[in-house]
Amino acid sequence: CVHLAALIDLVRFMFYPPRCDDDDDDDASCPIDEEVAKLLELKAQLGGDDGKHQFVLKTAKGTRDYNPKQMAIREKVFNTIIGCFKRHGAETIDTPVFELKETLTGKYGEDSKLIYDLKDQGGELLSLRYDLTVPFARYLAMNKITNIKRYHIAKVYRRDNPAMTRGRYREFYQCDFDIAGQYDAMIPDAECLKIVHEILSELDLGDFRIKVNDRRILDGMFAVCGVPDDKFRTICSTVDKLDKMPWEDVKKEMVNEKGLSEEAADQIGEYVSMQGGMDLAERLLQDQKMCQSKLACAGLSDIKLLFSYLQLFQVTDKVRHAVVFDLSLARGLDYYTGIIYEAVLTQAGVAPVTAEAQNGAPGEESVSVGSVAGGGRYDGLVGMFDPKGRKVPCVGVSIGIERVFSIMEQKAEASAEKVRTTEVQVMVASAQKNLLEEKLKLITELWNAGIKAEVMYKKNPKLLSQLQHCEESGIPLVAILGEQELKDGVVKLRVVATREERNSSPVSTVPGQS
Numbered sequence: 031c032v033h034l035a036a037l038i039d040l041v042r043f044m045f046y047p048p049r050c051d052d053d054d055d056d057d058a059s060c061p062i063d064e065e066v067a068k069l070l071e072l073k074a075q076l077g078g079d080d081g082k083h084q085f086v087l088k089t090a091k092g093t094r095d096y097n098p099k100q101m102a103i104r105e106k107v108f109n110t111i112i113g114c115f116k117r118h119g120a121e122t123i124d125t126p127v128f129e130l131k132e133t134l135t136g137k138y139g140e141d142s143k144l145i146y147d148l149k150d151q152g153g154e155l156l157s158l159r160y161d162l163t164v165p166f167a168r169y170l171a172m173n174k175i176t177n178i179k180r181y182h183i184a185k186v187y188r189r190d191n192p193a194m195t196r197g198r199y200r201e202f203y204q205c206d207f208d209i210a211g212q213y214d215a216m217i218p219d220a221e222c223l224k225i226v227h228e229i230l231s232e233l234d235l236g237d238f239r240i241k242v243n244d245r246r247i248l249d250g251m252f253a254v255c256g257v258p259d260d261k262f263r264t265i266c267s268t269v270d271k272l273d274k275m276p277w278e279d280v281k282k283e284m285v286n287e288k289g290l291s292e293e294a295a296d297q298i299g300e301y302v303s304m305q306g307g308m309d310l311a312e313r314l315l316q317d318q319k320m321c322q323s324k325l326a327c328a329g330l331s332d333i334k335l336l337f338s339y340l341q342l343f344q345v346t347d348k349v350r351h352a353v354v355f356d357l358s359l360a361r362g363l364d365y366y367t368g369i370i371y372e373a374v375l376t377q378a379g380v381a382p383v384t385a386e387a388q389n390g391a392p393g394e395e396s397v398s399v400g401s402v403a404g405g406g407r408y409d410g411l412v413g414m415f416d417p418k419g420r421k422v423p424c425v426g427v428s429i430g431i432e433r434v435f436s437i438m439e440q441k442a443e444a445s446a447e448k449v450r451t452t453e454v455q456v457m458v459a460s461a462q463k464n465l466l467e468e469k470l471k472l473i474t475e476l477w478n479a480g481i482k483a484e485v486m487y488k489k490n491p492k493l494l495s496q497l498q499h500c501e502e503s504g505i506p507l508v509a510i511l512g513e514q515e516l517k518d519g520v521v522k523l524r525v526v527a528t529r530e531e532r533n534s535s536p537v538s539t540v541p542g543q544s
Contacts, residue, residue: 092192092200098451103438111205114229115181125165131155137164139364140267144188158187162206171415177211208426219369220339222427226403227345237350240373243359245366250326254319255297270360302358308337368407402430450504456483457505459496461512500526
């Protein structure tokens with residue numbers, strides 16, 4: 031009300047200012063001056079900015095901070111993934127966080143609009159990397175490398191609409207594993223799928239499904255369904271939306287926005303509803319339409335070969351962790367040339383592939399909670415950077431680590447288990463006052479012996495506060511010094527969980543350490 035009254039008075043005086051004549055009494059103040067004074071007082075009450083820029087402390091849109099507990103979870107996930115990559119013989123590389131803009135241009139199809147462009151820096155047009163695959167291809171071409179098995183874990187940037195609760199950010203980590211080189215068909219591809227299966231199983235994220243398809247099958251399918259050649263990529267991008275949109279909406283986009291005939295869209299709809307395994311590949315090889323495309327037949331033959339290798343790798347016989355040949359899988363990136371795959375978590379468990387689904391009718395589906403891994407074969411990407419166009423066949427997979435982190439954090443919150451944020455093995459404590467020098471001598475011995483130890487930064491801390499710190503931080507052992515221990519030349523070692531105590535000589539205070 032005060033604000034409104036002041037505003038009304040201000041407007042009134044702006045349009046109907048009272049006259050303050052020179053012959054007015056000097057002691058009588060001008061009404062305008064009085065109102066200005068009132069407004070200045072009101073501004074002071076509201077807290078003016080005094081010329082200083084006011085801003086809100088927050089992270090940029092699509093980014094976040096990570097506290098120690100969250101970082102401990104992330105580190106555990108990274109260690110699991112890196113352990114799997116190394117188990118399969120991969121070595122690691124690193125590339126710059128930004129690339130020349132022309133390096134990234136034309137590699138991502140409709141997603142190219144999500145690339146972050148930087149301002150001109152001394153004559154070079156630069157962009158933040160969108161993924162780790164294109165920089166890897168550039169690295170191979172630039173260094174004339176024809177075979178390598180590498181992993182790369184680093185941040186990438188996308189000018190996307192973030193969905194923080196679902197692990198979708200503008201700045202996020204990718205964990206990539208790729209095999210480059212000329213090898214026999216489907217052996218490296220099968221190993222990439224085996225790696226996805228191992229990582230998701232070891233992280234214990236719940237039920238998942240790995241969907242497999244081939245770009246050659248998609249292109250052959252588009253051809254036999256009557257899609258014009260120049261619309262293959264754009265229709266492929268639309269099919270890629272089937273995991274987010276119902277078929278009716280996808281068909282509408284094909285017909286109304288992409289200019290595809292309704293008949294061609296209906297034929298595509300019949301195929302993309304099919305799911306199965308090796309049997310589906312064999313049946314499609316006998317399909318009257320599909321067998322007209324040599325490209326599709328080559329892809330279907332490779333799918334059969336892939337499933338035979340996956341059986342040997344023991345990843346096709348799992349009910350809760352199924353591998354499925356799914357004709358709706360498209361993956362919109364332009365650089366894929368062969369096998370493509372994507373792993374999705376399912377809330378209600380992976381629904382078995384029914385006979386109806388294999389025959390083209392949609393079977394009972396589980397509810398998908400999002401993609402956590404994806405990849406495929408990209409045999410032509412390196413050649414795009416080579417001056418002579420020399421190709422290096424490549425196949426790889428990328429783990430959607432941020433979504434994995436989100437799930438692991440939710441599990442940690444739901445669990446009563448405490449997450450340790452440090453690896454301290456021993457807390458050096460004192461039972462009496464004036465023992466700081468002795469504690470510092472002891473902790474130095476422990477550090478020199480390679481033992482992870484900690485001491486409180488107080489001269490005379492209370493023993494209870496030191497023990498409480500151990501319980502809160504999850505430190506398993508306490509090395510307690512007291513006057514009697516110093517006389518006897520021992521250290522009292524206390525197990526925090528059980529409160530069991532024993533005397534020990536210095537340095538050899540932690541089991542397993544010499």
